[in-house]
Amino acid sequence: MLIYRILSTILFIISLPVYAAVRKIEGKSFGWKEKFGDFDAPDLGDKVIMFHGVSVGEVIALENLIKKTKETFPNYKIVVTTGTKTGQEIAHKKYDNIADFITYFPFDITFCVEKFLNKIKPSVVLIAETELWPTFAAYCHNKNIPLFVINGRISDATFKSYRFLKGFFKELFKNYTEILTQSEEDKNKFIQIGAPESKTQVMKNLKFDVKRISADIEIGKGSNRIIIAGSTHKGEDEIVLTTFTKLKKDFPDIKLLIAPRHLTRLNEVKSLTEKTGLKFGQRSNNDTFENNEIIILDTMGELSKMYQICDFAFIGGSFNKTGGHNPLEAIVYDKPAISGPSIHNFRDIYWILGRSKAGKVVKTPQELTNYMAKLLSDKEFYAQACEDCKTVFASQQGAMEFVIDRLKNIL
Template identity: 30%
Template sequence: MRLYRFTARLVLPFALVRLWWRSRNDAEYAPRWTERLGYGGPIAGAPIWVHAVSVGETRAAAPLIRALLDDCPQTPVLVTTTTLTGAAQVAMLFGEGVIHRFAPFDLPGAVARFLDRTRPRVAIILETEIWPQLFATLARRRVPVFLANVRLSERSFRRYQRIPRLIAAALGVPAVIAAQSQADAMRLRALGAPAARVHVTGNMKFELSPTAGLREAAQALRLAWGERPVWVAASTHQGEEEVVLTAHRVLQETFPRLLLVLVPRHPERFEAVGKMVRSGGMVVVARSAGGPVTDDTEVLLGDTMGELMLFFAAADCAFIGGSLVATGGHNPLEALALGVPVVFGPHMFNFDEVARLTRSAGAGVQVADEDGLIAALRTYLGDPEARRAASESGEALVRTHQGALGRTRALLAPFLTSPAPSSEGP
């Protein structure tokens, strides 16, 4: 732990410079960056604390957070994220129904200040957020730690094996570790998590249902676009847009009126991606500009927050980004829940189990490169029967694997009804 703290302190100056830079360029973040150091006003009422790093984790946590709001209406719910996009997602989903803070750095002072001000009754940490200093401090303060929806890829497992004592100590703290799959559970136990505390609950990302009015809004959008084939390139990363745009050009030879909805993963790249499309000679409309998508429009740039589900619902098929580059892919389940066939690249290690299930169900295709992407999209766009079969398979896959929320709630219930700890401590 001493070496870990020393390393964290070495990194801190660079992190502070980055925070300062981000605060200069984001008016909403500027008054709040000190929350990463544990500062912020006190929160009364011993809140239930849910930590979700960014957008994907926040979406996965949303059904659980809604359940907590229903089950414990008198207890405040605190949601932390580490990213601005995660904060925006919390605001969009819950408004003032929850309290949002940026999570503190995993340093003794920052963690202590955060806990002094929030004093949670339980800490619910989503997915693979293993923070040794935070866990040790929560244990000293007798705040129960509940790891929910935990996934641990083979890649992360090998990385954690390099620091076995530190990870084993951290994994000894949570009272419950709710793993997504048996493979995740096995890896967690191999790293030192007490076997009796590890439970397989399934993946809460399957707990999806279209919001009221979503399909109607998508139909209206599709009507406004005209009678033309549409595909979405969702959550793309640097190095993927070039491939996507080339594929679009090739596909236009077969489908001349084809529309691409291009949604970069990170908002700070919206402008650069828009320039890239225009420099390639394509007619592009930015969603944020509010202009119409005309017959001449080739690309709609999805440069708004919170509309990806709408774009999925209005599309014939979708490419899931972060998978043609070694990022690890993103979650295809939102598209599948809406009956949209998916295509993803070879790098899906962050969602390896979901990718396997998708392939096995015939709800999507994994490709190796640009040629494979073009071939898969051409099939889905040009073959209504193949598209229908994949659509039905995707919806059935999501329905079949639901239930993680109920199992998680059952494990969590004792911690919600027990007296809140004082949360005071060194």
């Protein structure tokens, strides 16, 4: 590890001018001062719990855990770090009223890490998924700061390359208090690349700690089957509306609830809906499916609870470059979820869902139409998909309490 720290520092200093120039040209020279440890931190005291999520998906996954931690340990300050600009934006959006300080994770270079830890003084550090930083880990170990990997996972591609560096990782993992993984498969991967078996446990997946929202929803469902298109982005409404119009010819009992991600696009969505020739209404006007084929959900904060009335859902942000939205908001109600090909914010979730019929990733609008038709026409297939939603949730819940129990043991 000492050799790594010396060589990485030398290489970092040598390559810094070129790296800085490239990042500036690419428009990605964000958070540099903070990553060098050059920031003004508030007086956090000596009771600090630090969470790190590198980007959007990891930051979102930590949400319920951070809230529960704040509730369970009210005397501790909460610090949240990220590695990307988008992660930082999401962290501020979600945690400004919860966290005591939000900043960037330091470059894994001796002087950057030392400055960072001297300012934050964490009592414990929890790092989400597969962020393994040797210098940071060594400094935590030397300062007797408990360091955890939580929600740990290793992709097949990463595992193939990491296993050739088992000697390196074996030394690295000596600096960690525990490696807490999403699955037995991930646990075995960590052990095979050098993690001590005694320190590596399965905690399940934080992203599955989603709760149902009980609510009476008056929307005139009747005996109709409802498809929800949730959090749609520009370009996706046309896909959904075209698909629905085609399906309506063969399945006259279906209705569509379409929920644009951004209500600033409401007029655009209304215009597109008008072109279908189908009668539609708006949730804000208390319109129902009793006399409409399509309802536009144009109210704030209702989408999550609406999933309970649907038969299945299309999750938006997945036919563009957004990276998808959380399919578990539908799955928690035992409703199968479908997404387009852009799912990088929830790739691990779809990997789990895709092993059953609970979730489906389609590559094209035509494939979306075909899969929806399958759910509508094949009763046995649909029933199994709903049952798989229950099974997946039952197998994955409990991760948040697992981590809270670990924190209780050391704080």
